[in-house]
Amino acid sequence: MLISKLFYKIAKVAVGELAQNPEIQAKAVKVVKEHVAPSVKVGWKKAQPKLQQVKTSAVNATNEVAAVARDIDPRENPKQFISEAAKRLRDRERR
Secondary structure: OHHHHHHHHHHHHHHHHHHOOHHHHHHHHHHHHHHHHHHHHHHHHHHHHHHHHHHHHHHHHHHHHHHHHHHOOOOOOHHHHHHHHHHHHHHHHHO
16 A cells, blocks of 8 residues: 555656656647547547437427426426326337
């Protein structure tokens, strides 16, 4: 346990020293611009359609639950409200 704490502290000091080195900062910026940023952009473009689909699905589910809440007051009859909301959401997923 003491050895792991010692290594942690040594690593922390070393990283702190390296982070203050302008040459290493420049290399880090170069790596981020050349390797990290392009792959992040590709991943973002790939994820956007799925994110839009999930957003639409969440909005539709929210609207469905709101419609159930208009029909059945969840404060007066919570069991029936939850049952009907769950039924409508399950039916929606089957379509």
